[in-house]
Amino acid sequence: MRYFIELAYNGSAYHGWQNQPDAVSVQGTLETALFTLLQVPISVVGAGRTDAGVHATQYFAHFDAEILPDLQQLIFRLNSLLASDIVVYNLFEVHPEAHARFDAIxxxxxxxxxxxxxxxxxxxxxxxxxxxxxxxxxxxxxxxxxxxxxxxxxxxxxxxxxxxxxxxxxxxxxxxxxxxxxxxxxxxxxxxxxxxxxxxxxxxxxxxxxxxxxxxxxxxxxxxxxxxxxxxxxxxxxxxxxxxxxxx
CATH class of the missing domain: 3.30.70.660 (Pseudouridine synthase I, catalytic domain, C-terminal subdomain)
Known part of the structure; x- marks a missing residue:
């Protein structure tokens, strides 16, 4: 199943959205949190890269996973696990071919x-x-x-x-x-x-x-x-x- 995740973040402590060697990124932080909760490696694809220090009051990413039965509970658990400078607002199932980056209008x-x-x-x-x-x-x-x-x-x-x-x-x-x-x-x-x-x-x-x-x-x-x-x-x-x- 493919899911979209809507989040926001203060980018001050991060080297941008995208994963980078030896640097803390929003993408990497989110993937770690999802792995902790789902116990399977999760690859998150973002709507695009943001540079180090840039913030997002609305950001979308997608990932593939087995059926997640209780999305609201997963949102709650993610927000409990993530630092205070990242918040997850929504999590919803999308079309299997939907793409957070390429489908953005x-x-x-x-x-x-x-x-x-x-x-x-x-x-x-x-x-x-x-x-x-x-x-x-x-x-x-x-x-x-x-x-x-x-x-x-x-x-x-x-x-x-x-x-x-x-x-x-x-x-x-x-x-x-x-x-x-x-x-x-x-x-x-x-x-x-x-x-x-x-x-x-x-x-x-x-x-x-x-x-x-x-x-x-x-x-x-x-x-x-x-x-x-x-x-x-x-x-x-x-x-x-x-x-x-x-x-x-």
Whole structure:
């Protein structure tokens, strides 16, 4: 049987989602917990990798196992076993061919900015003390939707076959004492959101003009875009799937 597991995690203590040699990952931690409870090796396939320090308020993964008779009890036992920085919200049976990564229709991220020192957000938000022009940042963010090739925002060493992404929305919002960048696309390249945010911040600081963004994107050169912002303020906030994944 194939199962989807919905979870969330604070990524501060982990070297990202994906298993890595000699490093603690969310994937490895979850697989260990499932093995402890089910007493069989479980291979968990995630919706995609998140970098070290990145958080997820909604994440999905799938795994195969024999029929699990009491899913609610398994959720309870998993949460009792896992550390407080990982929580399992849901566990449900899906179509045998359903895939947590390849069946995702869209993914959404948020990046959190604070503009003054705050002891309650210093671990999960990026501090930018200088004044930012939010109107220019939003004008530039909106223009991202006109483009599809985002090689200029991609990590240099990557094995992807295409740099094309369909950005569905991108906007900066004021939320009390934070600025939050929200972006949704069908897929994202490695380091893409952090590079976009770094570039938009340079526009907000007046170091880059809004009109230059199009030139940067067309250049397909990572060196022309802004510096990647720290991972600690990035959140994967949503993954959308077709309803057909639960149909047998």
């Amino acid at each position: 869209s993914r959404s991220y948020e990046y959190h900015i604070i503009q003054q020192k705050d002891p309650f957000f210093y671990e999960t938000a990026h501090l930018v003390k200088n004044e930012l022009d939010l109107d220019k940042m939003n004008l530039a963010a909106f223009s991202l939707k006109k483009h599809t090739d985002f090689k200029c925002f991609s990590k240099s060493k990557t094995d992807v076959k295409t740099y094309n992404c369909d950005i569905k929305s991108a906007i900066w919002e004021k939320q009390e004492n934070k600025l939050v960048f929200k972006i949704t696309a069908d897929r994202f390249l490695r380091n893409m959101v952090r590079a976009i945010v770094g570039t938009l911040l340079e526009i907000g600081l007046g170091k880059i003009q809004v009109e230059q963004l199009e030139e940067i994107i067309k250049s397909r050169d990572r060196q022309n875009a802004g510096t990647s912002v720290p991972a600690k303020a990035l959140f994967l906030t949503g993954i959308e799937y077709p309803k057909t994944i639960v149909e047998k």
